[in-house]
Amino acid sequence: MTTNKPTDLVKDWPTFFRNMGVPEEALTGKHAECPLPGCHWKNGFRTAIKNKPGVWVCAGCSNSAYSNPLEFIKRFNDFSTYAEAANFIRNQLGGTAQVSPRPPVHKPDPATEKEAFEREVQKRAWIYDKLAIAVTEGDPVWKYLKRRIPELLEIPKEIRYMPKAQYWDKVDGVMKMLGEYPAMLVRGMDSEDRCVQLHTTFLTPDGFKAPVDNPKKVKTSIGSSSFCYRLSDLREDGVLGLAEGIETSTKCAVRFGHTVWACHSNTVLANFVLPEWVLHRLSKVIIYADNDGWRRRPDGTFWNPGVTKARELAERLRKVKLPSGQRLKVQISYTARIGDFVDV
Ligand SMILES: [Zn+2]
Incomplete structure (x- = not known):
């Protein structure tokens, strides 16, 4: 049999992941701790999703977006390339499968792509500048940081307070706004000084983490892997x-x-x-x-x-x-x- 993608060769993803060493708790189809190195988000990970073979999602390391099995294999095993992950699949399956090279992917026009990127950067910068304010003594961010780091005297100036941050999360597969919370907001800058990411920590007025599934969130990535x-x-x-x-x-x-x-x-x-x-x-x-x-x-x-x-x-x-x-x-x-x- 010939196929374009090595991932097409896997017929039973939960078994494949199990053999790779993924803990059983993460393979039930329900939310579980993320098994990926450096993430381990509690109750943030899900795979074995109905009608989505091999697909996984994590509130921590996939920004709550569906991601493909090759990406999972690469991260789980700390491979540096997709080629290594693809080879791993072939080896796991006994090296018998025939795989032909992938056809070239259609790339969008670079000018349009650049424009979209710039627009997203502007959006993030606007939220940071307009919707968040400096942290002052006694506000929820101040209380949160003083609790985590009692010896802290001065709050770093980049850390801001967002009095009303909307908390969105997936409910039955659909994104919903589940409430408004005070939040700590920090911007992620790339090496060219562009605001490419926003990190939000949802809090209670008393400065504890908000009672939500994922109190720490970042925006959907706009393609910057360095910030x-x-x-x-x-x-x-x-x-x-x-x-x-x-x-x-x-x-x-x-x-x-x-x-x-x-x-x-x-x-x-x-x-x-x-x-x-x-x-x-x-x-x-x-x-x-x-x-x-x-x-x-x-x-x-x-x-x-x-x-x-x-x-x-x-x-x-x-x-x-x-x-x-x-x-x-x-x-x-x-x-x-x-x-x-x-x-x-
Ligand atoms: Zn994760």
């Missing part, structure tokens, strides 16, 4: 810390006394690109790696998502040349205990 929450400006010392979460980064900034930017997740962190203007003021980068614990790959080697991705980034940043002609100094800081710096 960063630049919580505060670079200081005189030129030291730039990088971590995953907003709370972790804020805590590291307080504890270690330099600027720390949040890179959202280990995948986005690994893709981080330094903005050109930063290079002129930079003396050193310190990556604060989350410790996600070590796990086994299908080939028998071990990896730790937070640590592995931090090392990937370090390796790439060490090749960066500063305007002075020197190579950038990059250091990784680890926590011995499983977790991230906000918990230890």
Whole structure:
């Protein structure tokens, strides 16, 4: 038999995923903890969806959008290319299946694509500028951050308070507005200083996480795989810390006394690109790696998502040349205990 896609060769996706090592709880068709490295969103993941073979969705790492099985296989096994994921399928099926190359995908006109991108950037910037205000003592964001990081004296200026944020989520497969909550809003900037992402943490008036399935949400991706929450400006010392979460980064900034930017997740962190203007003021980068614990790959080697991705980034940043002609100094800081710096 000849087919264009290796994923067409799989007849029974739950069994395929099970054999790959996906925990049984994640394969029931009901909401479960996301099994993907670096996500583990509680009750945010679903696969084995009726009439959608192999399709999966996660509130954390697929922005609540349906995603395809190849993407899942790639992320679950930490493959760097789809080709590897496709090969994995063929190997799992015994290497007997014949696969012909995929036909070229129709690409939309670049000018139209650029325009749509710009429009989405404007939209995100507008929400951040117009619907959110500075955090002040006693508001829900202030209470939330003081609870997570008691030693915090000054709220980073990029963190804003949105008094009324609409919470949308899927109910029986349809997106619905389920309520309005106070929220913490932070913007994600790409290396060209464009606002490509917004991170919302839905709260209660008392500064706890709102009683919703997914209190932390980001907007549907507009195709930027590298962005960063630049919580505060670079200081005189030129030291730039990088971590995953907003709370972790804020805590590291307080504890270690330099600027720390949040890179959202280990995948986005690994893709981080330094903005050109930063290079002129930079003396050193310190990556604060989350410790996600070590796990086994299908080939028998071990990896730790937070640590592995931090090392990937370090390796790439060490090749960066500063305007002075020197190579950038990059250091990784680890926590011995499983977790991230906000918990230890
Ligand atoms: Zn996930």
